[in-house]
Amino acid sequence: MLGLGIESTAHTFSCAVMEKKNSTGKILSDVRRIYRPPDGEGIHPREASRHHIDAGPAVLSECLAKAGIDIGNLDIISYAAGPGLGPCLRVGAVVARSLSSYYKIPIYPVNHALGHIELGKLLTGARNPLVLLVSGGHTMLLAFLNKQWRVFGETLDITLGQLLDQFGRSIGFASPCGRDIESLASNTSEYIQLPYSVKGNDVSFSGLLSAAKSVAKKNKNGACFSLQETAFAMMSEAVERALSFTGKKELMVVGGVAANKRLSEMLQDVCKRHGCKFFVVPLKYAGDCGSQICWTGLLESQAKPGAKMKDTFVTQSWRLDSVVVPY
Numbered sequence: 001m002l003g004l005g006i007e008s009t010a011h012t013f014s015c016a017v018m019e020k021k022n023s024t025g026k027i028l029s030d031v032r033r034i035y036r037p038p039d040g041e042g043i044h045p046r047e048a049s050r051h052h053i054d055a056g057p058a059v060l061s062e063c064l065a066k067a068g069i070d071i072g073n074l075d076i077i078s079y080a081a082g083p084g085l086g087p088c089l090r091v092g093a094v095v096a097r098s099l100s101s102y103y104k105i106p107i108y109p110v111n112h113a114l115g116h117i118e119l120g121k122l123l124t125g126a127r128n129p130l131v132l133l134v135s136g137g138h139t140m141l142l143a144f145l146n147k148q149w150r151v152f153g154e155t156l157d158i159t160l161g162q163l164l165d166q167f168g169r170s171i172g173f174a175s176p177c178g179r180d181i182e183s184l185a186s187n188t189s190e191y192i193q194l195p196y197s198v199k200g201n202d203v204s205f206s207g208l209l210s211a212a213k214s215v216a217k218k219n220k221n222g223a224c225f226s227l228q229e230t231a232f233a234m235m236s237e238a239v240e241r242a243l244s245f246t247g248k249k250e251l252m253v254v255g256g257v258a259a260n261k262r263l264s265e266m267l268q269d270v271c272k273r274h275g276c277k278f279f280v281v282p283l284k285y286a287g288d289c290g291s292q293i294c295w296t297g298l299l300e301s302q303a304k305p306g307a308k309m310k311d312t313f314v315t316q317s318w319r320l321d322s323v324v325v326p327y
């Protein structure tokens with residue numbers, strides 16, 4: 001089976017072609033263009049969607065050329081139908097619908113969060129993990145039971161990615177800022193006390209954001225270091241409790257923030273204490289990309305036919321725990 005996956009939920013427009021044989025998947029191409037807002041500013045949904053419209057044709061042609069296939073060879077097309085920014089989601093959906101109806105190829109709307117998880121499982125080999133999904137759009141702890149991903153904890157306000165990006169922009173970085181913060185944090189090991197807020201198994205980052213911004217006025221390196229230490233310790237506490245509760249023997253971290261080395265280090269310590277295997281998605285596939293959507297569409301195509309055109313929706317707030325996984 002050959003699939004094309006289209007990702008356009010937020011800053012990234014990406015197309016990927018993958019081949020599925022039995023339960024193995026091979027990425028034949030994965031091409032991306034990322035919208036970069038001006039320094040100090042966040043994503044403007046309309047500007048990002050314009051970026052995607054401009055980038056779309058070149059990304060699609062390059063993706064097919066790199067995979068060495070024609071559109072007619074594709075068995076299915078999948079696109080990220082949510083959650084995400086409405087204007088951005090619509091661009092991917094329009095490209096997918098046009099190709100599907102013109103070339104008569106079955107179409108699959110895919111949940112973006114499920115895409116992060118399924119590609120993570122394929123690339124790491126994790127089988128039944130507790131999942132920590134930490135990205136621009138998500139901060140969730142999840143475990144799979146009876147065909148659905150169940151939430152064991154999540155953010156009560158902003159996501160871990162938003163915490164890093166909003167803080168980073170306040171000190172003049174361009175979004176996404178996670179990597180720049182990680183780099184400044186590595187200049188020091190001076191910890192400055194910051195608000196730590198875990199409520200039950202949920203986390204809240206907005207107090208931490210305000211306090212870190214105020215520390216950064218005097219000490220940028222110390223603020224970056226302390227922000228990472230505090231936020232990642234909060235996540236580690238929630239992970240540890242969820243591991244105890246679920247008894248899972250695998251932890252898998254996915255999403256853009258999974259690229260952070262310090263986060264992995266802290267979670268590895270937690271895993272050691274619980275006799276649990278640690279998996280982290282490879283850096284190249286941590287952030288949003290077409291392969292996540294493509295692989296999930298290929299898995300879904302084992303279990304159900306493509307969607308009718310009238311059902312090719314986009315939903316800005318499509319929660320993962322409402323998705324029934326049919327395969």
Ligand code: AMP
Pocket residue numbers: 134135136137160161162164165176177178179182255256257258259260261286287288
């Ligand atoms: P995604 O929405 O999955 O594409 O993830 C994007 C998020 O990942 C943004 O908030 C980035 O700041 C964050 N990110 C990327 N690289 C790193 C890193 N090395 N450390 C922490 N966060 C990161």
Ligand code: MG
Pocket residue numbers: 112116135136137255256287288
């Ligand atoms: Mg994402």
